[in-house]
Amino acid sequence: MEASEIFKCIADTQRLRILNLLEAGPLCVCHLQELLDVSQVKMSKQLSIIKQMGLVESHREGTWMIYSIQEPINGLIQNSLHYLREADCSECNQLQRDLLNRGKLILRITDTAEECPDTVCQQIGCY
């Protein structure tokens, strides 16, 4: 995987945010959609691009598609994310806010089992 391909991928703010969120744990499409406030089609396309590159993997759970980081995580992505989470720019702040919002969302969906994919719950340890 060439560096330029990785950079091109994370040069898109939405893809960067998606990878930032997934590095914290798996999420289904609709929850990513909610966190990024973006249309279903657009989210699906972005995920398809990232998956095509081998950066994330997905599996089905009922009607949900759960996306997670493909392990081992690409080093350049990890390096960039870690740098940006400590840095100060409006996109960097967004990444931090996204992680906070992810926390809130997780709290909410683990409250009602019908809203929460198994994979997400197992990750959190809510069973």
Place this chain on the structure above:
Amino acid sequence: MEASEIFKCIADTQRLRILNLLEAGPLCVCHLQELLDVSQVKMSKQLSIIKQMGLVESHREGTWMIYSIQEPINGLIQNSLHYLREADCSECNQLQRDLLNRGKLILRITDTAEECPDTVCQQIGCY
């Protein structure tokens, strides 16, 4: 300066290589051209883009235009370059080779003063 703008910039292999070389020290356009083996027009355009973003600065020395990193260097770029120089991908290897070739070129041009811009020589300490 947004992270996505930086990533878009270095998502181009040539621009990444240029920044990698300039981080090691100033160079004139024709020597960058030689190191990257790229047309004059293309090099000039790339430098214009990078300069527009405020990542490099330039000054004239006779007919030469000397480009150097705009200090303080952008943190995300520095972080990415440092990571890539240690990493293993064909572009990463290219960055390392470029630095070696830069060393050879410097040795050659400091040998004949007509070929060597003052700024480059001062950097090396050949006077």
Place this chain on the structure above:
DNA sequence: TATTAATATACCATTGACAGTATATACTAA
């Protein structure tokens, strides 16, 4: 002053990324 070297810009054609609408697929539950 005419010429040459180094560099920049204008112009044009091609390609590729992106957004939106409509539609298809996969699964669940009644």
Place this chain on the structure above:
DNA sequence: TTAGTATATACTGTCAATGGTATATTAATA
């Protein structure tokens, strides 16, 4: 089997990036 939910894909138009050719600009030199 039908309806509903979640997700993916096909199709289309638009806009931005890229590369090339020609030309302009600036400075040095004969």
